Amino acid sequence: MPQEKLKFPTLFAVPNAPQSAPEHEFYDDLPEDVGDEPEVCPKCYGAGMEVVPGKGARPCECRKKKTQNKQLDKTRIPKRYTECHFHNYKAFNKSQESAFRFASQLAMQYPAVERGLLFMGSVGVGKTHLAVSILKGLTERGFNCLFYESGSLLKEIQNSYNANTQTSELKVLQPILDAEILVLDEIGATKPTEWVRDTMANIINTRYNDRKLTIFTTNYLDDKRNATEETLEERIGVRLRSRLYEMCKTVPMTGEDFRRTFDHVTPIKKK
């Protein structure tokens, strides 16, 4: 594996990016200091307006950043993925390199895209990193994006049936059906009961009918690598798997679990 590490350099630019691509939107203007922003902005001293000598006042950059951060909060990207962005994604093999290409193209070309993406591969190959990067890129471009881990989505829906909770099923579902772009992380992870399958199918089919873009990640593959392993089709059912074929380009990703193999900006620990 050490030689694997050297074969593919870190990708900082989008290969084969179209001329018109708004690359600056998520490469040049990266808010690297998000989260550790100084308490008082050195430009406007917190006033939100910046005085330009001879020209008057204009809204300060820090205000724009705050609006952007607020938008980003609405996407519900979990804290442990805060540092995931295209610029710090590392491809260690061809499959990860091409996954990066599909992801960055989608983030630049949306809404001129036909289908979403289904990132498929074992734990720790960087699927969620790419899905989150797409959401961040599209949020920065002003689209209404949402991230949900599919297990917690199902749990929230289930909890909404509880008479003691203040929420209803519709309240949980509405933002998911409304979001222009949705990431459903780890589809197939929940034990596939009939309710789980129906609920997932309901959500996914509604988004499909509304022509809304959905990006999926899954640890399950289409082919078994050993006798005990289940396929994605076995987890989510034949019909839903074939619906995903229609909605998404399948992007297979292989590789070592980089959380175990390499140091990474965000140490990710499963509970």
Ligand SMILES: [Zn+2]
């Ligand atoms: Zn400022």
